[in-house]
Amino acid sequence: LLWAAGxxxxxxxxxxxxxxxxxxxxxxxxxxxxxxxxxxxxxxxxQDRVAGIAVNNRLGPGIERASLPELGxxxxxxxxxNGCNREPPRDVAHVQFRSRVxxxxxxxxxxxxxxxxxxxxxxxxCSGTP
Numbered sequence: 001l002l003w004a005a006g007x008x009x010x011x012x013x014x015x016x017x018x019x020x021x022x023x024x025x026x027x028x029x030x031x032x033x034x035x036x037x038x039x040x041x042x043x044x045x046x047q048d049r050v051a052g053i054a055v056n057n058r059l060g061p062g063i064e065r066a067s068l069p070e071l072g073x074x075x076x077x078x079x080x081x082n083g084c085n086r087e088p089p090r091d092v093a094h095v096q097f098r099s100r101v102x103x104x105x106x107x108x109x110x111x112x113x114x115x116x117x118x119x120x121x122x123x124x125x126c127s128g129t130p
Contacts, residue, residue: 001105005032006068006076016058018065023078030105033079033093040064040075044096052082053092076102 001024002009011021022029041060044053059077067075079097081104083090093101100120108114114129 001032003068005078005102006034006071007066007078008068010066013062013065016062018062020066020078024105028080028082029078030081031079031084031091031093032076032102032104033097033099034076034102035063035074035097035099037074039097039099040077042096042098044092048095050080050083050090050092050095053080053096057092057096 002020005023007020007023008018009020010018013019015022024030040063041058044050044057045055049055050057063075063077066077077097079092079101081091083092083095084101084104088094091101093099103117103119103125106116106118108116108127114127116127117125119125
């Protein structure tokens, strides 16, 4: 999933400096967000910020370090899903980075043993059971 999201597997660096060990490994960091280079350093601040996310949420240096450079200008991150249930979405991808979600990892109830990957509009991209 990290490679598909354009990210390196970095677990030997501190959080905020490119650590990707959390990506797709918890309930919240499930959105693969690709962004233009000029928004990677956007902060979660001002009146238009994501509720439940740290003020500032300085991710730019980590995005630069973790993004696969061979994919070109810009970067990727596994952003928080907080606010994705609103219309229009009010999550980190859409609000802080002014980007769309490339794919979202969703574990399927009732057993949560299988998953789907969906695009920003909820269209099915693939599914599986590890």
